[in-house]
Structures are given as C-alpha cells and as structure tokens.
Amino acid sequence: MSTLIKGARPYGEGDPVDVLIEDGVITALGVVEAPEDAEVVEAGGQVLLPGFVDLHTHLREPGREDTETIDSGSAAAALGGYTAVFAMANTDPVADNAVIVEHVWRRGQEVGLVDVHPVGAVTVGLKGEKLAELGTMANSQARVKVFSDDGLCVADPLLMRRALEYSTALDVVIAQHAEEPRLTVGAQAHEGERAARLGYTGWPAAAEESIVARDCLLALHANARLHVCHVSTSGTADVLAWAKERGTKVSAEVTPHHLLLTDERLATYDPVNKVNPPLRTESDAEKLRTALAEGVIDCVATDHAPHAVQDKDTEWTAARPGMLGLQTALSIVAETMVRTGLLDWRGVAHVMSERPAEIGNLADHGRPIAVGEPANLTLVDPDAEWTVRGAELASIAANTPYEGMRLPGVVTATLLRGRLTARDGKVC
Ligand SMILES: NC(=O)N[C@@H](CC(=O)O)C(=O)O
Numbered sequence: 001m002s003t004l005i006k007g008a009r010p011y012g013e014g015d016p017v018d019v020l021i022e023d024g025v026i027t028a029l030g031v032v033e034a035p036e037d038a039e040v041v042e043a044g045g046q047v048l049l050p051g052f053v054d055l056h057t058h059l060r061e062p063g064r065e066d067t068e069t070i071d072s073g074s075a076a077a078a079l080g081g082y083t084a085v086f087a088m089a090n091t092d093p094v095a096d097n098a099v100i101v102e103h104v105w106r107r108g109q110e111v112g113l114v115d116v117h118p119v120g121a122v123t124v125g126l127k128g129e130k131l132a133e134l135g136t137m138a139n140s141q142a143r144v145k146v147f148s149d150d151g152l153c154v155a156d157p158l159l160m161r162r163a164l165e166y167s168t169a170l171d172v173v174i175a176q177h178a179e180e181p182r183l184t185v186g187a188q189a190h191e192g193e194r195a196a197r198l199g200y201t202g203w204p205a206a207a208e209e210s211i212v213a214r215d216c217l218l219a220l221h222a223n224a225r226l227h228v229c230h231v232s233t234s235g236t237a238d239v240l241a242w243a244k245e246r247g248t249k250v251s252a253e254v255t256p257h258h259l260l261l262t263d264e265r266l267a268t269y270d271p272v273n274k275v276n277p278p279l280r281t282e283s284d285a286e287k288l289r290t291a292l293a294e295g296v297i298d299c300v301a302t303d304h305a306p307h308a309v310q311d312k313d314t315e316w317t318a319a320r321p322g323m324l325g326l327q328t329a330l331s332i333v334a335e336t337m338v339r340t341g342l343l344d345w346r347g348v349a350h351v352m353s354e355r356p357a358e359i360g361n362l363a364d365h366g367r368p369i370a371v372g373e374p375a376n377l378t379l380v381d382p383d384a385e386w387t388v389r390g391a392e393l394a395s396i397a398a399n400t401p402y403e404g405m406r407l408p409g410v411v412t413a414t415l416l417r418g419r420l421t422a423r424d425g426k427v428c
C-alpha cells in the first residue's frame with residue numbers, strides 16, 4: 001500500500017516536494033515517480049505538518065454517548081488534523097481502572113481514525129480522596145501515560161504529592177486541572193468588572209495561580225514531571241516562567257479559546273461561552289499568546305468538551321462549562337499565532353504536534369517529516385478560509401463558540417500511519 005503526496009511544503013518551508021509513503025513509513029522525499037498502485041494526493045504547495053496531538057480531549061464514552069462517542073470524536077479529530085488524542089478520564093463510569101482504559105484504547109483502535117490514548121484518573125472516582133491504581137493502568141494494554149482528574153482539581157496537597165512521587169517510578173505524567181475549589185465555590189465567570197456587572201460570582205485568577213505555584217514546588221521537590229492543563233491567566237504564565245527557570249520539570253498547555261476569546265463574550269449571556277477555566281481578559285489572552293510563542297507554555301490542547309443542548313442551551317448558571325475544539329483548533333491557532341507573526345508553521349508543528357507528543361510520551365507521533373519516519377501527517381491549506389457551523393461538525397454535540405465565524409487555515413488531508421483518515425472535509 002503506497003500513497004504519494006505531490007507538491008507539499010513541509011513546515012511551509014522551501015519549494016514543494018513529493019512525499020512517498022509505503023507501509024505507513026515515509027520512504028522518499030523530493031521528486032518522486034508515483035508507483036503504479038499509489039494513491040495520489042495533489043497538495044498544490046500546501047503546508048505539510050506532523051499530525052497533531054491533543055493532550056486534552058473529552059470523548060464522553062462511556063456514559064454520555066448522546067454528546068460524543070469514540071467514533072464521532074475520532075472523526076472530529078481526524079478532520080481537525082489530529083493523529084493522536086488523549087481522552088480525559090471524567091467519563092461515567094470514571095476511567096480509574098484498567099477495564100475502562102482498555103475499553104477506550106481498544107475502541108479507538110477499532111475505529112482507526114486516530115490513536116485514542118486514555119487518560120487515567122489520579123483518584124478513585126475523581127473524588128480526590130484516595131489514589132487510583134496508577135500502576136495497573138500504566139501496565140495495562142492501554143499503556144496509560146497521562147493521569148488527570150480533569151474537570152476537578154487534585155486539591156489535597158498530600159495526595160498530589162503522592163501522585164507526583166508515584167508518577168516518577170512509572171514514568172508517567174500528572175496533568176493538573178488547577179483550581180483551588182475553596183476559591184471557586186459558585187463561580188460562574190472570570191472575577192472582574194464584567195462578571196460583577198452581570199452579577200455572576202467570580203472565578204479568581206488566584207484560584208488557578210495558587211495551585212500551579214504549589215504544584216510546581218511539589219514537582220520540583222519530588223523531581224517529578226507536572227503538566228498544567230488549560231492555562232488561562234497571565235499570572236500563571238509568570239509562575240511557569242519562574243518554575244522553569246528553577247529547573248522544574250513542568251509543561252503547560254493553552255486552549256485555542258483562551259488564545260482568542262475573552263470575557264467580553266459574557267455580554268451575550270450565551271452559555272456557549274461558559275467554560276472552565278473561564279474566558280479571561282484581553283491582556284490575559286495577549287500574554288498567553290506570547291507565552292506560547294516563547295515556550296513558557298509548551299503546547300496547544302483543545303479541551304474539546306461536547307455538551308448536550310439541554311445541558312448547555314439553558315440559563316447561564318445552570319449551563320455546563322465546556323466547548324467543542326477539535327475541528328477549529330488549527331484555524332484558531334492560524335488566526336491568533338500565525339497571522340499575527342508570533343509563530344511560523346514550524347512553530348505550529350512544535351506546539352500542536354511535537355511538544356504534546358513528547359509530553360504524552362508517544363514515540364510515533366510528532367516525528368520529523370523525513371525518510372524512515374512514521375507517516376502521521378496533516379496537510380493544511382494556509383490561504384483557504386471557512387465558516388464554522390456547529391451542526392456541520394462531526395461531533396454529536398454542536399456547542400462551538402465560533403458559530404458563523406470565518407477562519408483561516410483548512411485541514412485538507414490527515415494521514416495515520418500512511419492511511420488517509422480525512423480528506424477535503426470528509427472522513428475516509
Ligand atoms: N473545560 C470545561 O469547561 N469542561 C470540561 C472539564 C474540564 O476540562 O475542566 C468538561 O468535561 O466538560
């Protein structure tokens with residue numbers, strides 16, 4: 001089985017080249033004659049990138065298959081240019097044991113559109129009371145590499161310290177949803193002028209920053225790796241810079257929505273804009289963009305969070321937090337980072353593929369586009385634009401905050417181990 005990508009520009013650099021893929025591996029780069037039976041993808045000078053890796057996806061299976069399944073979420077991922085995603089553990093039942101994580105892994109392989117790596121819960125039932133069996137999940141067939149109670153914070157410092165200590169022995173990483181729960185009781189929106197005007201209880205920046213600071217110190221003293229989920233404040237970026245300077249093994253992600261959107265959106269009263277952590281201020285978003293460009297924040301992760309109409313399209317305080325992200329991530333990064341000159345396409349490859357693959361410890365993703373490397377690839381038309389329509393996205397839920405927006409950057413093909421998983425907006 002062979003595929004020839006004709007006339008693509010790896011990393012958006014240099015003259016177009018042909019890329020020959022045989023048995024899932026790149027076997028030639030340059031001017032290549034197509035073998036007889038090869039499937040040919042005409043790239044027309046488009047940008048070729050390593051397949052994207054999402055460290056933070058909610059696929060809702062098991063438990064809320066009315067909003068997303070491994071099947072529908074894998075389709076959304078492939079269409080968004082992803083070749084690997086990490087599926088968060090806050091399902092029902094919770095992915096806190098080998099049976100559930102093995103189901104998620106196997107189901108992902110059956111669907112075959114993207115490698116679905118289950119995230120294991122840090123604590124039993126996400127209750128924050130006792131550690132889950134991290135070792136059993138790490139050694140299961142799912143080979144869990146990332147653990148997180150995301151949706152909830154591992155707030156107990158003793159439990160977090162133990163989890164970090166265990167993680168070093170297992171060579172896995174703990175990903176923290178940084179939110180001091182005592183500071184966010186009843187919180188609805190970023191604590192500031194806009195929330196105050198609308199009468200919403202505020203979600204203070206310090207609730208995030210205090211946990212990130214605490215966890216960086218715990219990780220430093222335990223010589224453990226820590227990953228910070230969905231960084232949303234300028235202060236968190238400062239804490240991360242400080243911790244990294246001191247040699248802490250900390251990595252961090254930012255979501256596309258925190259790069260682009262702000263709490264100005266509150267004025268619409270539309271709960272499609274409700275998310276945890278909340279949309280912050282313009283100066284926070286600006287700082288997050290520069291922190292990503294400078295490597296203080298390592299990568300982009302979607303926090304793709306599908307919700308049913310009845311849970312989302314309701315009054316603000318009753319609505320669940322979260323927004324779709326898999327099919328819009330590349331475009332939001334193109335808009336906020338590439339158009340602004342903060343990142344070139346090589347930089348995009350770094351923050352959307354290489355760094356997340358490293359953090360998630362995936363050997364075959366985020367690899368260089370070179371002979372002998374696995375063909376996990378994404379082709380992007382950098383000049384094309386499209387208009388977002390929630391109903392047209394592959395997810396079962398439709399809660400996109402970008403409805404009707406015209407965005408730059410179109411994923412035209414995705415290849416997983418040499419096999420086309422998406423092409424021209426359709427799943428293969
Ligand atoms: N981000 C969200 O607003 N919601 C996430 C949970 C989370 O990521 O904290 C969800 O599971 O819906």
Ligand SMILES: [Zn+2]
Nearest residue numbers: 150151177229
């Ligand atoms: Zn979270």
Ligand SMILES: [Zn+2]
Nearest residue numbers: 088150151303
């Ligand atoms: Zn999440």
